Amino acid sequence: xxxxxxxxxxxxxxxxxxxxxxxxxxxxxxxxxxxxxxxxxxxxxxxxxxxxxxxxxxxxxxxxxxxxxxxxxxxxxxxxxxxxxxxxxxxxxxxxxxxxxxxxxxxxxxxxxx
Amino acid sequence: xxxxxxxxxxxxxxxxxxxxxxxxxxxxxxxxxxxxxxxxxxxxxxxxxxxxxxxxxxxxxxxxxxxxxxxxxxxxxxxxxxxxxxxxxxxxxxxxxxxxxxxxxxxxxxxxxx
DNA sequence: GTTGTATTCAACCGAAAGGTTGATCAAGGG
DNA sequence: CCCTTGATCAACCTTTCGGTTGAATACAAC
Numbered sequence: 001x002x003x004x005x006x007x008x009x010x011x012x013x014x015x016x017x018x019x020x021x022x023x024x025x026x027x028x029x030x031x032x033x034x035x036x037x038x039x040x041x042x043x044x045x046x047x048x049x050x051x052x053x054x055x056x057x058x059x060x061x062x063x064x065x066x067x068x069x070x071x072x073x074x075x076x077x078x079x080x081x082x083x084x085x086x087x088x089x090x091x092x093x094x095x096x097x098x099x100x101x102x103x104x105x106x107x108x109x110x111x112x113x114x
Numbered sequence: 115x116x117x118x119x120x121x122x123x124x125x126x127x128x129x130x131x132x133x134x135x136x137x138x139x140x141x142x143x144x145x146x147x148x149x150x151x152x153x154x155x156x157x158x159x160x161x162x163x164x165x166x167x168x169x170x171x172x173x174x175x176x177x178x179x180x181x182x183x184x185x186x187x188x189x190x191x192x193x194x195x196x197x198x199x200x201x202x203x204x205x206x207x208x209x210x211x212x213x214x215x216x217x218x219x220x221x222x223x224x225x226x227x228x
Numbered sequence: 229g230t231t232g233t234a235t236t237c238a239a240c241c242g243a244a245a246g247g248t249t250g251a252t253c254a255a256g257g258g
Numbered sequence: 259c260c261c262t263t264g265a266t267c268a269a270c271c272t273t274t275c276g277g278t279t280g281a282a283t284a285c286a287a288c
Contacts, residue, residue, distance in 0.1 A: 045246090046247080048247085048248075071255095
């Protein structure tokens, strides 16, 4: 896990979620697919701006897009979110293990990580 | 969970982890506290730059600092990492619930989230 | 007090992010 | 074949980010 080839993808994912607007988009998509226009409405920004956000999320593979006539609904890629929790938990668990003095667990988890 | 008052903090946390250098710092700190100089060494950037990164992480409360004479060791605040996984899992689980058609779980999780 | 070591502050710089407006493209409906 | 709708492309602007160098601070050792 946390393979070298996924490094850039992990980077894009964290980068993507750094923006609150994009997190809100993720939140919205968790309730089902939506088009750019639908996503743009609750925000006070233009569709073009939303479209850019989608592209960022798409490059991070956090969302995918299908085609439905002229609409292009955006879908959440929940699986990719797991890569983030995996990265975080990696270090969260190490620290917790240290607090408890579980050296065996610690040594297993803490070798050559990013 | 995901209280309104934590909103800014969550923002800073994602923002902080968006930078690969700062993620590497987190990784290093998971193996124990370190000073700015120690953290700067493996990188090819100046200590001043690292100091700035630490400040960003500190404002996100992902790390804390103590004082040891003129040294100011940085410690990982593993507890804060949980806030991130909590946010992510919130939506990851919603999607997984949808795939399984677990509407009850879905309705419970998906009301007025950020 | 002077020197030395660890860290931070301040000013600056180039690159990238997030936003806008205006033009353009794709797909259907009349 | 227009014309509308949904979405993207392109150019531009402003702010923020990550980095630098150089001066300043804090603390301890001598």
